[in-house]
Amino acid sequence: MEKIRVIGAGLAGSEAAIYLAKKGYNVDLFEMRPKYQTGAHTTDYPAEFVCSNSLGSLDILSASGLLKQEAIELGSTLFPTAIKNKVPSGNSLSIDRFGFCKEIKEIINSLSNITTINEKYEKIDTSIPTIIATGPLSAKELAQNIKEEFGENDFHFYDAIAPIIEKDSIDFTKAFYASRWDKGNADFINCPMNKEEYENFYNILINAQRAPLKEFEASYFEGCMPIEVMASRGIDTLRFGPMKPVGLFDKRIETQFKKNQFYAVVQLRQDDKMANLYNLVGFQTNLKWGEQKKLIQSIPSLENATITRYGVMHANTFINSPKILNKHLQTKKYANLFFAGQITGVEGYCESISTGLFAAINIDRHLKNKPLISLNNETMLGALIDYITFEEHKKFQPINANWGITKEVEGDKRKLKDKKYKNELRSKRAMDEIEKIKNIIGE
Numbered sequence: 001m002e003k004i005r006v007i008g009a010g011l012a013g014s015e016a017a018i019y020l021a022k023k024g025y026n027v028d029l030f031e032m033r034p035k036y037q038t039g040a041h042t043t044d045y046p047a048e049f050v051c052s053n054s055l056g057s058l059d060i061l062s063a064s065g066l067l068k069q070e071a072i073e074l075g076s077t078l079f080p081t082a083i084k085n086k087v088p089s090g091n092s093l094s095i096d097r098f099g100f101c102k103e104i105k106e107i108i109n110s111l112s113n114i115t116t117i118n119e120k121y122e123k124i125d126t127s128i129p130t131i132i133a134t135g136p137l138s139a140k141e142l143a144q145n146i147k148e149e150f151g152e153n154d155f156h157f158y159d160a161i162a163p164i165i166e167k168d169s170i171d172f173t174k175a176f177y178a179s180r181w182d183k184g185n186a187d188f189i190n191c192p193m194n195k196e197e198y199e200n201f202y203n204i205l206i207n208a209q210r211a212p213l214k215e216f217e218a219s220y221f222e223g224c225m226p227i228e229v230m231a232s233r234g235i236d237t238l239r240f241g242p243m244k245p246v247g248l249f250d251k252r253i254e255t256q257f258k259k260n261q262f263y264a265v266v267q268l269r270q271d272d273k274m275a276n277l278y279n280l281v282g283f284q285t286n287l288k289w290g291e292q293k294k295l296i297q298s299i300p301s302l303e304n305a306t307i308t309r310y311g312v313m314h315a316n317t318f319i320n321s322p323k324i325l326n327k328h329l330q331t332k333k334y335a336n337l338f339f340a341g342q343i344t345g346v347e348g349y350c351e352s353i354s355t356g357l358f359a360a361i362n363i364d365r366h367l368k369n370k371p372l373i374s375l376n377n378e379t380m381l382g383a384l385i386d387y388i389t390f391e392e393h394k395k396f397q398p399i400n401a402n403w404g405i406t407k408e409v410e411g412d413k414r415k416l417k418d419k420k421y422k423n424e425l426r427s428k429r430a431m432d433e434i435e436k437i438k439n440i441i442g443e
């Protein structure tokens with residue numbers, strides 16, 4: 001069987017390599033870690049989750065849940081493995097990150113036709129079919145080579161990581177377990193604040209020093225904005241964002257139901273299977289580490305918090321997909337070369353995994369001389385690819401799964417005002433299309 005190269009054993013690359021190995025190809029999987037580090041990965045495992053351990057909703061009536069379900073139907077290995085490694089977090093899929101990537105490593109090791117090559121891949125060789133999935137922190141040499149090959153300017157934006165703390169260091173006389181509006185299990189730890197405490201926190205935050213940014217000016221992805229940037233937009237921005245108190249009740253306190261008990265709430269989400277570690281939800285930050293400690297310890301119930309990982313910010317590289325890629329994730333210039341994952345301008349874990357799978361499906365078809373697959377924009381994966389390959393973008397920016405990129409549903413306008421009804425229609429038509437594609441792939 002023919003040899004295929006997959007570059008980068010991250011989320012997209014691992015998904016692609018496993019799919020192709022199961023199809024019988026000899027896969028050379030290039031991964032530069034542990035010899036060279038990205039600055040965000042901390043292990044030498046494949047498919048490492050570099051920040052949050054959450055993959056978002058599992059509900060098929062949500063954009064992210066639909067994307068997962070589509071990929072599962074099309075043959076994903078990573079999503080079912082993530083579900084096996086789920087930790088409690090209400091309706092969403094959060095995982096034990098080490099359990100997950102250890103299992104992915106075992107799967108890769110069990111496939112004797114995958115050879116992992118721990119080298120930095122620096123120069124594209126189009127004589128061998130290749131999927132490049134080197135992610136947002138692609139090594140500079142390869143990024144430079146891509147630039148030379150495709151004659152495009154680099155694109156960058158900044159992304160930020162939230163701190164993680166030890167559960168044992170939380171003061172539970174003040175903190176309490178609850179999910180918003182009591183939905184699902186009480187999986188989140190909530191640290192409530194009154195007005196005075198919030199104002200104190202806010203003052204520390206807006207006066208805190210930020211770590212200097214290097215090389216180029218920061219332009220933030222709105223979905224991953226650092227708290228200090230959010231706070232600079234106004235004193236109440238955080239109270240209407242990640243610190244919103246609505247629907248969070250400490251049942252130990254007598255109160256009238258549906259009335260806000262608190263002025264602001266910091267939520268903590270379980271980060272490991274043992275439930276020893278918790279990350280601060282929405283607290284991506286680029287503050288200097290000493291300032292982060294001061295800020296976190298100003299939060300009532302976290303006065304003695306032990307911080308096991310501080311927030312950091314990093315550059316995020318992506319190619320100009322609208323010019324470089326077609327709807328099969330194949331480069332327009334070289335039929336043997338595909339891109340997948342965050343480097344294509346999709347944003348997020350689920351999006352990276354799904355595009356890894358899609359590029360693998362298509363490189364397999366390309367090598368078998370079968371027509372390549374494209375998905376319509378009624379599916380979430382199809383809509384994402386449609387978006388990143390849309391040639392008319394004025395300024396191409398990364399995108400994550402959302403309903404706005406999918407085709408409008410038609411029908412009774414009055415009925416469509418009901419969001420649940422509308423999403424049921426959207427999910428059904430998407431899964432019908434996936435079923436058709438699945439049959440084509442299986443032929």
Ligand SMILES: Cc1cc2nc3c(=O)[nH]c(=O)nc-3n(C[C@H](O)[C@H](O)[C@H](O)COP(=O)(O)OP(=O)(O)OC[C@H]3O[C@@H](n4cnc5c(N)ncnc54)[C@H](O)[C@@H]3O)c2cc1C
Pocket residue numbers: 007008009010011012013030031032033037038040041047048049050051052053119120121122133134135136137138139142159160161314340341342343347348349350352353
């Ligand atoms: C710091 C940070 C925090 C993030 N936080 C979140 C989050 O909380 N939630 C979310 O949904 N998304 C987050 N993202 C975005 C994105 O979902 C992840 O980066 C995701 O891991 C991307 O998957 P990928 O497969 O494209 O790249 P990666 O998972 O990064 O995999 C790329 C792999 O390629 C390797 N590599 C790079 N260059 C070379 C080379 N030249 N040769 C060989 N190997 C190479 C790297 O070592 C890495 O293992 C974050 C990204 C970063 C960088």
